[in-house]
Amino acid sequence: MDNIPGTKELDRGIWEVTLTDRVSSACGDVLDALSRSFETADDPMFLRRAVRHASALPAEVLDVMDELKYSESVASLVIRNGPVGEAAYPTPAHWRERDPKATVHQDFWLAVMGSQLGDAVGWSSLQDGRLFNDVLPMPGQEEEQTGHSSRTDLQLHVEDGFSDDRCDALALLCLRNQEEVTSTIVTAPQLDFSQLDLDVLFAPRFLIKPDSEHLRRAGADRPTTETPARPVLFGARESPYLRIDIPYTEALPGDLQAEQALDELRAQVAERATVLRLAEGDLLLVDNYRALHGRGTFRARYDGTDRWMRKLTVVRDLRRSRSARRGPQGRAISHFRRPEG
Template sequence: MKSTITTIDCQKFTNQLLALAGRCRSNPYQDLDNFLLECHSLVQELPDELIHAIKHFSYKTNGGCLLLKSLPSDSKIYSFKYQEKYQLNSKSPRFFYSEIFLGIIGQNLGDVVGVEKRDIFQDVCPCPGHEMEFSATSSQVALQLHTEKMFHPYTPDFLLLSCIRPDRERKAETTIVNAENIYQSISKKHQDLLSSKIFYPKLDLPYIEQSMVYSVFYEYQNRLSIRFNVDFLTSPNSYANESLHQLNITVNTICESVYLDKGDLLIIDNRRCLHGRSRFVATYDGFDRWLQRIHVIEDLSSVPTKYKRDRFINYKKDKI
């Protein structure tokens, strides 16, 4: 099977990247528009090797994930708790390396957006009481392999994860698997069922049309794509539900794992890959694992004006 993850060591670009970061003067939590404009102005000033790798990735000819290792990061380690997330960032003394490189690299791929959230830069860290939930804020259970915003009419094309601080026991791994490898690993019977529009959502959110039927595998921009979360799909067809069960076994068997260390940035093609996370130990002392996440849509102009405001997409079902 073809590896899902392509890796580039960015340590050799440290001086050049530090110089770029120093040209971003705005605070992303106090002046987001200017901050992103500053990032956008630097898009073509990344090292040529990085620009080529990101462009190659955007053409969807690789495995679906690009890992940029060892980008510049803050040398200090700041306390950060989930409960403080809405107060901390605008007051934090840290330099915004994570936000800067998410902003520059994200805008190499398309438009950085907030999908059903007011946050462009979303902090991901464990939260007390969420230990056993299917949520990015869990810790004691694995986050199952899934598609980000899988039922949203404007599903993000790319998901970027930046590691500000890993877990102290170094056990939290990000799991990845791409659609091509999954499809090749299941039987023709399951391929046919999972490519049929016979699946319904099992949850109700403002942007989900309950009458819509979905397929797990579909074609997008002439590439095999996937939407999947074993807990959020069902079908009246018992054979289709058995296919979902077998698919879940398969994805967990063939997935790859990558440990995100400080300064690492993982770019995921959200339509071609599923992602998840292994379980780990959280202590809630302010020094747990801390990632940042952004969503990217290749072309924001494709979203109708009534569903967007500036960089934010807020889709609501039309009332009958």
């Protein structure tokens, strides 16, 4: 990344790039063209061709995204001075109340950038199966461990860690953050794995449960509450991948050794997390295998000025979730899905 202009490493595995005005303007031209050709960024025909459309982005942007996709040393990336800014519409009180026209350019920006990391996917158990999700405070959920809380820290986690079909990466675009609510990141390169009990952490001795937002949906496609035992580290022992959702992960009942190993991992995660302040238009990209993300507390006002993020999740191998997405007759039956075209 050092050879790409405008980039700097904020901490181990966490990089920042500030686009020049020229590059940002060129990205904006791409978004303008897309909005003339497609009404929305979840148009199935656009999604199939998103990678092709992204090729019109400046080389400086594509080079940065290549580093995030292919370099194991880059686990999280913040892109500043992008082609979109603060939302022109007030922050909605509920994700169902978002005006469809409110985030057209923002969603195309999320989609073309996400396409460099994989295929966009969504969950039917989240926000009525919408591909692009709203992360905003909601009344009655102030204390929950979801993206709709405010009075409590959203603790560090991988996205949808309970599922084998979780995303490979996620993109969070800041639409409004007047109070400078902090985001937190901790990456695998920041952790000292030599001080952890890898034999235990690599073993299926932990339960990772779905969060309340997934479980709130009723119906046949609701995620199961029967949680199988999983490891919280996997991959190469010299450079592990992460699978931990701090508030929803626990050792198997009675396994004191696993509980101690998990506590030691949690302590490192808490001690080494990096605090980020995202401004309107900033894009945060997270490798869901190499980094955990979270958010600090804030006072929600519910007056249209609260923090508002748009989120998109992507997978590198869409076939990995094929059996979960489609039944024998080709009918979508799962909580994990992508709009069909």
